[in-house]
Amino acid sequence: MTKANPDLGSLAEKFIEQGLWDAELVAQLDDAAIDELFEHLVAHSAVETAAAAADFESVVLDDEQQAAVLSLQSYYLGEVARRPEAGSAEQQLARPSTWLAIEPAVRDRDFLIRLQQRRLRGLGQRCLRDLADLLGQSRTAVRDFLAGPPGYGLATAENRNRGKPQDEGTEEFAAALTRSEVPDVFKRRWLEDEP
Amino acid sequence: MSEDGSDPEELFHPAFVARALEWAEQLTPEELLAAAKIDQKSASGYIPEAALVRLVRRHRVEGAKELSDRLSHPLIMRAYAFAHAVCKKFGHEQRELVHEAMIAFLDDLAKNDSIDWWEITFHRELKNRIKDAYRRLFKRHRNRSVTFGEEHERSDGGMCAARLARDASLAAIAEKYLKTPERRRLFMLIMSGDLPIEAPDGSEDLVRLTGKAKSTLAGLKQQFTRIIQDALAEKEL
Numbered sequence: 001m002t003k004a005n006p007d008l009g010s011l012a013e014k015f016i017e018q019g020l021w022d023a024e025l026v027a028q029l030d031d032a033a034i035d036e037l038f039e040h041l042v043a044h045s046a047v048e049t050a051a052a053a054a055d056f057e058s059v060v061l062d063d064e065q066q067a068a069v070l071s072l073q074s075y076y077l078g079e080v081a082r083r084p085e086a087g088s089a090e091q092q093l094a095r096p097s098t099w100l101a102i103e104p105a106v107r108d109r110d111f112l113i114r115l116q117q118r119r120l121r122g123l124g125q126r127c128l129r130d131l132a133d134l135l136g137q138s139r140t141a142v143r144d145f146l147a148g149p150p151g152y153g154l155a156t157a158e159n160r161n162r163g164k165p166q167d168e169g170t171e172e173f174a175a176a177l178t179r180s181e182v183p184d185v186f187k188r189r190w191l192e193d194e195p
Numbered sequence: 196m197s198e199d200g201s202d203p204e205e206l207f208h209p210a211f212v213a214r215a216l217e218w219a220e221q222l223t224p225e226e227l228l229a230a231a232k233i234d235q236k237s238a239s240g241y242i243p244e245a246a247l248v249r250l251v252r253r254h255r256v257e258g259a260k261e262l263s264d265r266l267s268h269p270l271i272m273r274a275y276a277f278a279h280a281v282c283k284k285f286g287h288e289q290r291e292l293v294h295e296a297m298i299a300f301l302d303d304l305a306k307n308d309s310i311d312w313w314e315i316t317f318h319r320e321l322k323n324r325i326k327d328a329y330r331r332l333f334k335r336h337r338n339r340s341v342t343f344g345e346e347h348e349r350s351d352g353g354m355c356a357a358r359l360a361r362d363a364s365l366a367a368i369a370e371k372y373l374k375t376p377e378r379r380r381l382f383m384l385i386m387s388g389d390l391p392i393e394a395p396d397g398s399e400d401l402v403r404l405t406g407k408a409k410s411t412l413a414g415l416k417q418q419f420t421r422i423i424q425d426a427l428a429e430k431e432l
Binding site: 009039040042043044046047048050051053054055056057059061065068069072073075076077079080083101102104105130132133134135136137138139140183185186189 | 205206207208213235249252253255256257258264267268271272275276277279280281282283284285293294297298301302304305306307308309310322323325326327329330333334337410
């Protein structure tokens, strides 16, 4: 029996780099998956070996390669131009789903919901910048959105913060952040930040 | 591993990227462009590629499109140089591997505005895209001796004959205008129109068959169409 969607790339990477081999998982793979794992192993070892031997400092691109770079930049600019309209930043930030999309990084769903509801006061510049980067929005758009009246989207079903003060109002950002499950790296950056 | 030796598991900027971004915020656009062109890690003012990815995206979402576009050039140049150095020993296949890895990177750069792994472990991501391209290439080499089943006799209203005539014409054009067997093979596969470029729900498509990216195949199709048009125009003359 084949295990559903095993990450064969990761399996190959762990074996080549750390010598770790999940024999139980490999034993469950069918012929096609074994073939694919073999291809991952070959690709991983070939590229890592080539990278280890590569001399990155002395690369000088010739005319043809410079032209290839220009062609690639042209491709990139074309892809940017072809992007569909995503709606205004304000519309996107007003959606809880926009904020919940960054939960894997910020880790605290309730904290994000209170941000989206504009119920936290006193965010610093660094926090605004980090949030803007995580959300893929401009800092100005995030700042302007958060400056709006509190309570936006209050009816959302996710409004169930266990430790939330029962004041139905706003709260100091630092206090909410301190008791949140936001990763320490963000807490450190944002707590030492000037509002 | 990231460029500073750590092995990040979380989706936020490692310290060396955060430091570079904070420093870059103090620069004028001209100073920023000058710094982005510094490609020696040991040089003063060097901005790591992971931070440059964020700066390209940040200026794009902030409406500074021209600055974002101009910043993208040194970033693409540095990514290309890195991929080129990694693939140097892969002989004549180097170009294809670099191109495919770069297209994958540029798709992510263009389509995503929020933080992703390119802003955290840039070189690891680029090597992973090279591995993906290498894997497709390797698979293609393994499959090149695949034999197809015998054609069975059937009455098809002349379709088979028409197809043979079309394929003969395509083969003649390929023979005359394309230098390498690989290009001729791709020409026949793409221009025969038997398979779509990409059909994720179908049983087969050209992306899977050739192991090439969709954009690469679309570009080739345009090139090949022009070759046929030129060949037909020449014949008319």
